[in-house]
Amino acid sequence: MSAPVLSVKGIAKAFDGIQAVAGVSFDVHAGELVALIGPNGAGKTTCFNVVNGQLTPDAGTVALDDAPITGLPSRAIARRGVGRTFQVAATFASMTVRENVVVALSALGRDPAAADALLARVGAAELASAHTATLAYGDAKRVELALAIAGQPRLLLMDEPTAGMSARDRSTPMRLARELADDDRIAVLFTEHDMDVVFGFADRVIVLDRGEVIAQGAPDAIRADPRVQEVYLGG
Amino acid sequence: MTLASFGIQLLNGLASASSLFLVAAGLTLIFGVTRVVNFAHGSLYMLGAYLAWTLGHEFGPGAAAHWASVAAAALVVAALGVALEVLVLKRLYDAPEMLQLTATFGIVLIVRDVALAAWGAEDLLGPRVPMLAGTIDLAGHPFPQYDVLLIVAGPLVLGALTWLVTRTRFGVLVRAAAENRTLAAALGVNQRLLYTAVFALGALLAGLAGALQLPREPANLTMDLSVIAEAFVVTVVGGLGSIPGAFIAALVIGLVKALCIALGTVDIGGIPVAFPRLTLVAEFVVMAAVLALKPHGLLGRAPVAPPTTPLPEQRALIVPAGRREAWLAAALFAALALLPLAADDYAAILTMDILIAALFAASLQFLMGPGGMTSFGHAAYFGVGAYAAALAVKHGASMGVAIALAPAAAFVAAVVFGWFCVRLAGVYLAMLTLAFAQIVWSIAYQWNSVTGGSNGLVGIWPAEWLATRQRYYLFTLAIVALAAFVLVRIAGGRFGYALRGARDSPLRAEAIGLDVRRTQWTAFALAGAFAGLAGGLFAFSKGSISPESLAIPRSVDALVIVLLGGLNSLFGPLLGAGAFTWLQDAAARVTEYWRSVVGVLILAIVMVFPQGIGGALAWRRRRSR
Numbered sequence: 120m121s122a123p124v125l126s127v128k129g130i131a132k133a134f135d136g137i138q139a140v141a142g143v144s145f146d147v148h149a150g151e152l153v154a155l156i157g158p159n160g161a162g163k164t165t166c167f168n169v170v171n172g173q174l175t176p177d178a179g180t181v182a183l184d185d186a187p188i189t190g191l192p193s194r195a196i197a198r199r200g201v202g203r204t205f206q207v208a209a210t211f212a213s214m215t216v217r218e219n220v221v222v223a224l225s226a227l228g229r230d231p232a233a234a235d236a237l238l239a240r241v242g243a244a245e246l247a248s249a250h251t252a253t254l255a256y257g258d259a260k261r262v263e264l265a266l267a268i269a270g271q272p273r274l275l276l277m278d279e280p281t282a283g284m285s286a287r288d289r290s291t292p293m294r295l296a297r298e299l300a301d302d303d304r305i306a307v308l309f310t311e312h313d314m315d316v317v318f319g320f321a322d323r324v325i326v327l328d329r330g331e332v333i334a335q336g337a338p339d340a341i342r343a344d345p346r347v348q349e350v351y352l353g354g
Numbered sequence: 355m356t357l358a359s360f361g362i363q364l365l366n367g368l369a370s371a372s373s374l375f376l377v378a379a380g381l382t383l384i385f386g387v388t389r390v391v392n393f394a395h396g397s398l399y400m401l402g403a404y405l406a407w408t409l410g411h412e413f414g415p416g417a418a419a420h421w422a423s424v425a426a427a428a429l430v431v432a433a434l435g436v437a438l439e440v441l442v443l444k445r446l447y448d449a450p451e452m453l454q455l456t457a458t459f460g461i462v463l464i465v466r467d468v469a470l471a472a473w474g475a476e477d478l479l480g481p482r483v484p485m486l487a488g489t490i491d492l493a494g495h496p497f498p499q500y501d502v503l504l505i506v507a508g509p510l511v512l513g514a515l516t517w518l519v520t521r522t523r524f525g526v527l528v529r530a531a532a533e534n535r536t537l538a539a540a541l542g543v544n545q546r547l548l549y550t551a552v553f554a555l556g557a558l559l560a561g562l563a564g565a566l567q568l569p570r571e572p573a574n575l576t577m578d579l580s581v582i583a584e585a586f587v588v589t590v591v592g593g594l595g596s597i598p599g600a601f602i603a604a605l606v607i608g609l610v611k612a613l614c615i616a617l618g619t620v621d622i623g624g625i626p627v628a629f630p631r632l633t634l635v636a637e638f639v640v641m642a643a644v645l646a647l648k649p650h651g652l653l654g655r656a657p658v659a660p661p662t663t664p665l666p667e668q669r670a671l672i673v674p675a676g677r678r679e680a681w682l683a684a685a686l687f688a689a690l691a692l693l694p695l696a697a698d699d700y701a702a703i704l705t706m707d708i709l710i711a712a713l714f715a716a717s718l719q720f721l722m723g724p725g726g727m728t729s730f731g732h733a734a735y736f737g738v739g740a741y742a743a744a745l746a747v748k749h750g751a752s753m754g755v756a757i758a759l760a761p762a763a764a765f766v767a768a769v770v771f772g773w774f775c776v777r778l779a780g781v782y783l784a785m786l787t788l789a790f791a792q793i794v795w796s797i798a799y800q801w802n803s804v805t806g807g808s809n810g811l812v813g814i815w816p817a818e819w820l821a822t823r824q825r826y827y828l829f830t831l832a833i834v835a836l837a838a839f840v841l842v843r844i845a846g847g848r849f850g851y852a853l854r855g856a857r858d859s860p861l862r863a864e865a866i867g868l869d870v871r872r873t874q875w876t877a878f879a880l881a882g883a884f885a886g887l888a889g890g891l892f893a894f895s896k897g898s899i900s901p902e903s904l905a906i907p908r909s910v911d912a913l914v915i916v917l918l919g920g921l922n923s924l925f926g927p928l929l930g931a932g933a934f935t936w937l938q939d940a941a942a943r944v945t946e947y948w949r950s951v952v953g954v955l956i957l958a959i960v961m962v963f964p965q966g967i968g969g970a971l972a973w974r975r976r977r978s979r
Binding site for chain 1: 848
C-alpha cells in the first residue's frame with residue numbers, strides 16, 4: 120500500500136486535567152473514506168482539531184504526506200492541503216454563496232473563475248446568488264463543503280456531515296465525498312453519529328472510547344467486534 | 355535618594371492603587387453580572403466627589419459630620435445608579451454590547467453638563483479631614499495620615515466584596531448570573547432585581563471612591579473620563595469581571611508609577627532620563643506586557659461565547675457599489691466643488707468640517723463594518739496625524755510633506771497599538787482602544803516642550819498657493835474624495851472580502867488558509883492611516899491643534915456618525931457627518947450645554963433603534979418585502 124496521506128501517531132491532549140485523547144494513532148490513505156466514531160466525549164472532535172491545527176497536542180505527531188504538520192496553525196495546514204467542514208456549518212454570512220467560494224479560492228491562490236464549477240460540483244449551482252445567511256441548513260452544509268474543497272485538498276475532514284439534515288438529504292454529502300475520494304484521490308476522514316451513514320459509506324472505521332482507539336478495520340469486522348458492541352453499539 | 359523616601363513613594367503608590375481599585379471593582383462587578391461596560395461609571399465617581407463637597411458643607415465641621423457626608427454621597431450615587439439602570443440600561447440588556455457602551459457615553463455627556471450647571475466650571479477644593487489632616491513620621495519623612503486610611507481601604511473593600519460574593523446568598527446569585535445568565539434565570543433567579551442590586555453596589559463603590567478622593571484631588575469636570583480610562587486599563591489588565599484581578603492590577607500599576615516617580619532623573623549611559631515623566635508610558639508598558647502574555651488579563655478568562663452580539667448589519671448582504679453609486683458620488687462631488695461659489699464663508703467652513711469628519715468616520719466605518727472591530731479610541735490616530743502634520747510644519751517641512759506625514763505617523767501608531775488590539779474582540783477590544791487613546795492624549799497633554807501641552811500648537815497654515823479659504827476647501831474636498839475612493843476600493847476588493855470573511859467566521863477563514871489576525875491588524879493600521887490623513891487636513895483647516903483633537907469625545911463623535919449613517923452605507927459617513935456636525939454646531943450656538951444635546955441624541959439613537967439605525971432600516975426592508 121502507498122504511503123498514507125494522513126498519519127497520526129500517538130497524539131494526546133488534556134483539558135484542565137481531563138485526558139480527552141490519549142495516544143491515538145491511525146492513518147488515512149488516498150481515495151479512502153474513513154469514519155471516526157465513538158460515544159460522546161470519546162475524543163473525536165479533539166482528534167479533528169489536532170489534525171486541522173486548531174489545537175496543539177501535548178504529545179504525538181501528525182504528518183501530511185510524510186511531512187510533519189504538528190502544531191502548525193490552521194491556516195498553514197489548510198494551505199498544505201487540508202480542507203474541513205464543521206459540526207455547525209461555518210460560512211461567511213454577509214456574502215452571497217458565490218462570493219463565499221471566491222474568497223476561499225483566492226485565499227488559496229486559485230482562480231476565482233472556478234467558483235461556479237465548484238458550486239455545481241456540490242449540487243449548489245442554483246444557490247450562487249443567494250445570501251448565505253438565509254440558506255436552509257442542508258444548503259449551508261453543501262456550500263461549506265464547496266469551501267472545504269476549494270483548495271483542492273489532499274485530505275478532507277468532515278465533522279458530522281449529516282447532522283441536522285433530513286433523512287432524505289443525508290446521503291448527499293456522503294455521495295459527494297465518495298466521488299471526491301474516487302475521482303480526485305482525496306483522503307476523507309469523517310465523524311458521524313448516524314450508523315447507517317457510517318456503515319453505508321465508510322471503507323474503514325476507527326472506534327474511539329475515552330480517548331483511545333479500541334478498534335479499527337473494515338465496517339463488517341467493526342460491527343462484529345464485541346468490544347465495540349459493548350462500548351458503543353449499545354452492547 | 356534614601357530608602358525611606360523610596361518607601362514613601364511606594365506608599366503613595368499604594369494609596370493611589372486603593373482608590374483606583376474602588377472604581378475598577380464596581381466597574382468589573384457590574385460587567386461580570388450584566389455584561390455591560392458602563393462608561394458612565396467615571397461620572398458616578400465624579401458625582402461622588404461633588405456630592406461629598408456639597409454635603410460636607412451642609413453637614414458642617416467635625417469628624418462625624420465629615421464621614422456622614424462621605425457615606426451620604428456614596429448612598430446618593432448608589433440611588434442615582436439605580437435610576438440609571440432602571441431608566442436606561444434595563445432597556446438595553448439585549449442590545450449589542452457596542453450600543454450599550456455608546457449609550458452609557460451619552461450619559462457621561464449629560465452628567466457632565468448637569469455637574470457644570472450644579473457646581474460650575476471651577477475646581478472645588480476638598481476639605482481637610484478632621485483628625486486625619488496631619489502627617490505621620492516614617493523614618494524622618496512625613497506621610498499624610500489620610501493616605502494611610504486609603505491604603506487600608508482598598509484591601510478592606512476587597513475583603514468585604516470577596517466575603518459578599520463567596521459567603522452570602524446574594525453572592526451565590528451574583529456568581530450564578532455571571533457564570534450563566536440563562537441558566538440562572540431558568541432556576542428562578544429574579545434577574546431584574548439582581549441586576550439592579552449589582553448596579554447599585556457598583557455605583558456605591560464609585561461614589562465612595564469619588565468621595566474619598568476629594569481630600570486628595572479637587573472635584574472637577576474632567577475627572578469622569580480620566581478615571582474611567584484608568585479604570586478600563588485596570589479592569590482589562592486584571593481580567594474583565596475579576597475583582598481580585600482588578601486589585602492586583604491596580605496595585606501593580608500604582609507601584610510601577612510610584613517607582614517611576616521615586617527613581618527621579620537617572621543618568622543612563624550619559625543620557626539623563628526623567629522617569630517621573632514616564633509614568634504614563636510605564637502604565638502602557640505594564641498593560642502591553644500583560645496583554646501580550648495574557649490577552650484576557652491576569653485573572654480573566656477567554657469568553658466562551660463570542661464576546662460581542664453582532665449587529666444585524668454585520669449579517670446583512672453587502673451589494674458592491676455599482677454604476678448608480680458612481681454617478682451619485684460624481685454628482686455629489688460636483689455639487690460640493692461648486693459650493694464655495696454659492697455659500698458664504700461660514701457655510702464653507704462648516705462643510706469643510708463635515709468633509710473632514712466624514713473621512714474620519716469613514717475610516718472607523720471601515721474598521722467597524724467590514725473589520726467588525728469597534729474602536730472607542732479612534733481619535734488617537736486622527737490626533738497623531740494632526741500632531742505629526744503640525745510638528746512637521748513647526749520644524750520647517752512644507753505643507754505637502756506634512757500632509758503626507760500625517761497618515762504615515764498614524765499608520766505607525768496603529769500598527770503598534772493594533773498588534774495588541776486585534777488579539778481581543780468586542781468590548782475587550784473597545785476598552786483597549788480607549789485606553790491607548792487616553793495614553794496618547796495624556797502624552798500630548800503633558801509633553802509641553804514638544805506638543806505645547808494643553809495649549810497645543812498654533813500657526814499651522816496651508817501653503818501659499820492654498821492660502822485662501824476657498825482654495826483650501828477645494829484641496830480638502832479633493833483629498834477627502836480621493837481617500838474615500840481608495841477606501842471604498844479596498845473595502846470592495848479582495849482584501850475587503852477577506853476582512854469580512856475574518857469577521858463573519860474566523861473559524862472558516864482560518865480553515866481556508868486566511869490569516870485572520872494579520873488581516874485584522876492590516877485593517878486596523880489602514881483605518882488608522884486614513885484617520886491620520888483626516889487629522890492632517892484638520893490641523894491645516896484650523897491653523898492650530900490641541901489635545902482635544904484626540905480626546906475621548908472625538909472618538910465618540912466618529913462612532914455616533916457611523917451609527918447615524920449606518921455600518922454598511924456607502925454614503926453613510928458623509929450623511930452622518932453632515933447631520934451630526936450641523937446639529938452640534940446649531941446646539942453650540944444656542945446653549946453652553948450642547949454636550950448634553952449630543953448625549954440625548956446618542957441615547958435616542960440607541961434606545962429608539964436598539965439594533966442601530968442601519969439595522970432598523972434593514973429590518974423595515976425585510977418587512978416590506
